[in-house]
Amino acid sequence: MNTAAAFADFRSYPLISALTAAHPLADRIVVYWADGRISPYHHVWLRDNCPCPQCVYTVTREQVLEIVDVPEDLAPATLRIDDGGCLCIDWQDGHASRFDPGWLRAHAYDDETRAERQAGKPKSRLWDSSLSLPVFEFAALKEDPKALLQWLVALRDTGLTQVRGVPTEPGSLAEVARLISFIRPTNFGVLFNVQSKADADSNAYTAFNLPLHSDLPTRELQPGLQFLHCLVNDAEGGESIFVDGFAIADALRREDPAAFRALSEIPVEFRNKDRNSDYRCLAPVIALDSSGQVSEIRMANFLRGPFEASVEQMPVLYGAYRRFIAMTREARFRVMQRLNPGELWCFDNRRTLHARNAFDPATGTRHFQGCYIDRDELLSRILVLQR
Amino acid sequence: MNTAAAFADFRSYPLISALTAAHPLADRIVVYWADGRISPYHHVWLRDNCPCPQCVYTVTREQVLEIVDVPEDLAPATLRIDDGGCLCIDWQDGHASRFDPGWLRAHAYDDETRAERQAGKPKSRLWDSSLSLPVFEFAALKEDPKALLQWLVALRDTGLTQVRGVPTEPGSLAEVARLISFIRPTNFGVLFNVQSKADADSNAYTAFNLPLHSDLPTRELQPGLQFLHCLVNDAEGGESIFVDGFAIADALRREDPAAFRALSEIPVEFRNKDRNSDYRCLAPVIALDSSGQVSEIRMANFLRGPFEASVEQMPVLYGAYRRFIAMTREARFRVMQRLNPGELWCFDNRRTLHARNAFDPATGTRHFQGCYIDRDELLSRILVLQR
Numbered sequence: 134m135n136t137a138a139a140f141a142d143f144r145s146y147p148l149i150s151a152l153t154a155a156h157p158l159a160d161r162i163v164v165y166w167a168d169g170r171i172s173p174y175h176h177v178w179l180r181d182n183c184p185c186p187q188c189v190y191t192v193t194r195e196q197v198l199e200i201v202d203v204p205e206d207l208a209p210a211t212l213r214i215d216d217g218g219c220l221c222i223d224w225q226d227g228h229a230s231r232f233d234p235g236w237l238r239a240h241a242y243d244d245e246t247r248a249e250r251q252a253g254k255p256k257s258r259l260w261d262s263s264l265s266l267p268v269f270e271f272a273a274l275k276e277d278p279k280a281l282l283q284w285l286v287a288l289r290d291t292g293l294t295q296v297r298g299v300p301t302e303p304g305s306l307a308e309v310a311r312l313i314s315f316i317r318p319t320n321f322g323v324l325f326n327v328q329s330k331a332d333a334d335s336n337a338y339t340a341f342n343l344p345l346h347s348d349l350p351t352r353e354l355q356p357g358l359q360f361l362h363c364l365v366n367d368a369e370g371g372e373s374i375f376v377d378g379f380a381i382a383d384a385l386r387r388e389d390p391a392a393f394r395a396l397s398e399i400p401v402e403f404r405n406k407d408r409n410s411d412y413r414c415l416a417p418v419i420a421l422d423s424s425g426q427v428s429e430i431r432m433a434n435f436l437r438g439p440f441e442a443s444v445e446q447m448p449v450l451y452g453a454y455r456r457f458i459a460m461t462r463e464a465r466f467r468v469m470q471r472l473n474p475g476e477l478w479c480f481d482n483r484r485t486l487h488a489r490n491a492f493d494p495a496t497g498t499r500h501f502q503g504c505y506i507d508r509d510e511l512l513s514r515i516l517v518l519q520r
Numbered sequence: 521m522n523t524a525a526a527f528a529d530f531r532s533y534p535l536i537s538a539l540t541a542a543h544p545l546a547d548r549i550v551v552y553w554a555d556g557r558i559s560p561y562h563h564v565w566l567r568d569n570c571p572c573p574q575c576v577y578t579v580t581r582e583q584v585l586e587i588v589d590v591p592e593d594l595a596p597a598t599l600r601i602d603d604g605g606c607l608c609i610d611w612q613d614g615h616a617s618r619f620d621p622g623w624l625r626a627h628a629y630d631d632e633t634r635a636e637r638q639a640g641k642p643k644s645r646l647w648d649s650s651l652s653l654p655v656f657e658f659a660a661l662k663e664d665p666k667a668l669l670q671w672l673v674a675l676r677d678t679g680l681t682q683v684r685g686v687p688t689e690p691g692s693l694a695e696v697a698r699l700i701s702f703i704r705p706t707n708f709g710v711l712f713n714v715q716s717k718a719d720a721d722s723n724a725y726t727a728f729n730l731p732l733h734s735d736l737p738t739r740e741l742q743p744g745l746q747f748l749h750c751l752v753n754d755a756e757g758g759e760s761i762f763v764d765g766f767a768i769a770d771a772l773r774r775e776d777p778a779a780f781r782a783l784s785e786i787p788v789e790f791r792n793k794d795r796n797s798d799y800r801c802l803a804p805v806i807a808l809d810s811s812g813q814v815s816e817i818r819m820a821n822f823l824r825g826p827f828e829a830s831v832e833q834m835p836v837l838y839g840a841y842r843r844f845i846a847m848t849r850e851a852r853f854r855v856m857q858r859l860n861p862g863e864l865w866c867f868d869n870r871r872t873l874h875a876r877n878a879f880d881p882a883t884g885t886r887h888f889q890g891c892y893i894d895r896d897e898l899l900s901r902i903l904v905l906q907r
Contacts, residue, residue: 143793160835173831177838182826194793195723195822199731200838201845240826242834250828315705320900336582344586352896354741400810406530406581411903412896423787435582439569439627441637444560447629448547451564451587458588509739509799513707516798 143194143520146235152214162212164220164237172241176208179222182240183230257484258290259380264468267291271298274312281312282518284479285511288358292481293375293468299362301474306362306502309477314510317356319349320410327361327501329494334407336435340368340494345376345461345486346433348505351405351412355431355483357508362477367497373478374488376466378430382419384466385457386427392453397421399450402438403431413438418457429483434458461486472501483508530581530907533622539601549599551607551624559628563595566609569627570617644871645677646767651855654678658685661699668699669905671866672898675745679868680762680855686749688861693749693889696864701897704743706736707797714748714888716881721794723822727755727881732763732848732873733820735892738792738799742818742870744895749864754884760865761875763853765817769806771853772844773814779840784808786837789825790818800825805844816870821845848873859888870895 150168161175181200183189188198209222220232238246267287273280274296287294299305306324310316316323321335329340336343349355361373386393397419405412420429442450460466472478480487482505492499537555544550548562568587570576575585596609607619625633654674660667661683674681686692693711697703703710708722716727723730736742748760773780784806792799807816829837847853859865867874869892879886 143795143798175834175838178827178834181838190723190726190728192718193720193723193726193822196824197723197728197822199821199845201842201849205842240828242828242831244830247828247830315707318702318705320702331579333580336577336580336584339577339580341577341584353894408530409904410900411530411907412900413903414896434586435584437583440565441627441629441634443631443634444629447562447565451562451568455588455592458586462588507740509801513797513799516800517796520798 146233146239148218148235149238150234151218152220152234152237155212155214155220157209157212162209162220162222164241166238170238170241170243170245172238172243172246174237174241177203177205178242179230179232180207180224180228182232183228184232184236185228185230187228255286255290257292257379259383260291260293260377260468261380261466262464262468264291264293264377266468266470267294269294269296271296271309274309278518282515285313285515285518288479288481288511289515292377292379292485294479295470296477296479297475299475299477301364303364303500303502306360306477306504309362309479310360310504310506313358313506313514315506317505317507319352319356319505320405320412324502324504327503328499329492335405340492340499342491343489344434344458345374345488346435347378347431347486348433348482349405349412350403350416350431350433351414351436353414353416354507355429356505357481357483358479358506358511359482359487360477360479360504360506361472361487362502363472363474363500364502365498365500366472366474368492368494368499369496370490371492371499372469372471372490374490375468375478375480376461376486378432378484378486379427381457381460381466382427382430385460389453389456391449392456393419395446395449395453396457397427399442399446401431401440401450401454403433403436404438405436418454430486431483432457432461432486461488481508533620533626535605535622536625537621538605539607539621539624542599542601542607544596544599549596549607549609551628553625557625557628557630557632559625559630559633561624561628564590564592565629566617566619567594567611567615569619570615571619571623572615572617574615642673642677644679644766646770647678647680647764647855648767648853649851649855651678651680651764653855653857654681656681656683658683658696661696665905669902672700672902672905675866675868675898676902679764679766679872681866682857683864683866684862686862686864688751690751690887690889693747693864693891696749696866697747697891697893700745700893700901702893704892704894706739706743706892707792707799711889711891714890715886716879722792727879727886729878730876731821731845732761732875733822734765734818734869734873735820736792736799736869737790737803737818737820738801738823740801740803741894742816743892744868744870745866745893745898746869746874747864747866747891747893748859748874749889750859750861750887751889752885752887753859753861755879755881755886756883757877758879758886759856759858759877761877762855762865762867763848763873765819765871765873766814768844768847768853769814769817772847776840776843778836779843780806782833782836782840783844784814786829786833788818788827788837788841790820790823791825792823805841817873818870819844819873848875868895 150166154165422428537553541552809815
């Protein structure tokens with residue numbers, strides 16, 4: 134059995150520490166590492182994760198074993214650490230498994246290793262009006278995978294970036310987006326044109342100011358990344374404004390905990406409708422992950438439906454909503470910049486709220502193109518570039 | 521002001537009951553209906569929902585008013601019910617609002633109306649092996665909006681349908697999908713070919729049996745609808761199998777509440793990786809909505825990563841997982857049918873698990889095409905057809 138071929142996920146797992154001993158208990162094996170760590174692994178977990186070619190199809194690297202087909206009380210007949218430092222198990226039913234120590238350590242689930250892994254996860258870096266905007270050159274992103282990775286990590290962790298040196302021909306945006314992945318289409322198309330239109334089907338397609346918002350809060354999954362590419366910007370006004378929705382939620386949590394609670398608990402309906410579509414999504418403005426951390430902001434006043442809450446909750450919800458909107462208008466949070474032709478914004482649409490000042494179409498043309506890519510694609514691209 | 525034009529969501533609201541009186545309180549107006557219902561509306565709610573052309577842009581039907589710009593203590597100066605039965609408010613700041621009684625009743629938030637609205641929401645109809653499969657003819661779906669609506673409602677509420685009479689030319693599936701909306705692309709393409717391939721990047725593209733699973737549990741948002749269209753099916757084996765994941769979760773909740781709890785609380789990682797992508801999603805197998813109802817099943821054993829849970833939780837998680845998988849294999853839940861050329865499955869990928877028996881590529885060709893559409897699109901299409 135080749136240990137290298139057995140890795141089922143295209144990653145390599147460096148040897149952090151050597152296996153020094155493995156002791157069998159009734160339902161698990163306790164592994165001792167050279168650095169003092171002690172990691173228990175249940176028999177069922179080990180059998181389930183056997184990387185041999187009978188259990189994992191080598192072409193797709195996907196599991197063919199289903200653990201339900203293994204007896205619940207399967208236990209090792211013998212176990213040993215081999216010359217390569219691998220944990221080798223001969224099971225009572227005759228099957229044999231061999232685990233690389235790097236892989237085993239990377240997947241250990243003792244409390245200490247789990248805490249270590251949790252601490253190593255990427256974290257959002259909150260920002261305010263003093264943000265030093267991460268700016269990237271399109272030419273470098275195309276040629277240099279390291280520059281590309283830097284851009285993508287900035288998108289993941291800061292959530293607001295600018296790219297310069299992009300051609301101003303309509304459609305050029307697709308070339309930038311494809312550096313990450315395919316584009317997520319919506320009812321507005323693959324690339325959408327942000328221009329003032331007489332028959333606008335969204336306030337985005339007028340010359341109005343647009344208050345700070347996320348795009349498509351009307352969908353169960355708001356687009357992860359939004360691109361806004363400037364082709365022409367001759368009209369007066371129309372400056373872009375951004376705030377870090379996570380920073381505002383964080384401040385709200387400290388400054389008005391009851392308002393924070395209302396916005397994270399009471400669902401609000403967002404609606405997007407025209408002659409051919411009728412999207413509705415009911416969800417809180419502030420989403421929390423399972424550990425209570427802010428994971429998403431959903432907000433567009435112009436797409437919001439009438440609040441539905443109990444008579445008691447209604448004033449609480451309005452108070453919280455007003456407070457949140459008022460905070461998005463505070464100078465301490467806002468970054469404002471006018472985009473020039475050949476520049477584009479790319480930002481985390483589920484975190485960074487964007488706005489535009491009103492512009493005057495009588496003074497000149499303003500033509501932006503936009504598109505969306507989902508967060509799954511961003512994270513996948515980062516993992517591939519990091520291999 | 522034209523009340524009809526003021527409806528901001530392309531719907532009509534029939535008059536359920538007439539407004540008989542409206543009494544002002546300090547922070548709200550209490551409305552009395554002819555059928556005895558009493559509905560309070562807070563001043564702020566009414567002002568926020570003013571449908572006049574100053575507050576809602578008539579072209580896009582989107583709000584331009586932001587409630588934060590209205591004083592918190594704004595109250596009516598006068599109020600009356602006009603000849604058209606509408607509630608008319610002159611606000612202290614001079615603004616005037618007029619509310620249609622049908623719209624007002626449809627959005628009332630007294631406890632009784634809220635409970636009524638909740639009870640009127642569509643509900644999943646659970647099924648087992650005795651399912652009478654909803655079957656539709658492609659020709660009828662194309663020509664008759666009523667037939668189309670029936671199909672879509674079956675998809676929403678039953679979650680498993682078959683469509684017959686579809687051409688067998690490759691690509692024909694797109695024509696069926698477009699009856700609903702645009703297709704959701706993935707790293708597998710827009711239409712994907714389900715065939716046994718030497719260089720498979722998923723076990724789906726082998727001749728193996730595939731255990732009951734949802735597609736792309738590796739994405740934050742699993743595709744809402746999955747289509748599988750049979751072009752050629754000359755190989756022995758390869759029967760399609762379906763179970764209602766909601767019915768299994770429901771049975772698990774009754775038969776083994778601890779297992780149900782483990783699968784709805786402990787997140788599991790699903791992975792999908794090849795040379796160019798590396799998708800990972802951490803989420804529980806059973807998702808619950810805010811009211812504790814089962815809202816989604818996420819499951820594909822061949823895409824599952826190693827379990828990560830505390831040492832205490834691990835045996836509980838394995839026990840629950842084994843139990844769930846064992847239930848998907850029980851005859852009481854399973855519907856099995858071989859698909860013929862020109863037929864397609866369309867099902868709720870977030871609820872209905874699908875499987876395929878192994879087939880023997882030596883006995884003939886088997887060629888299916890598939891694609892995805894998200895639940896947002898299905899629900900939007902239903903709402904438009906129901907207008």
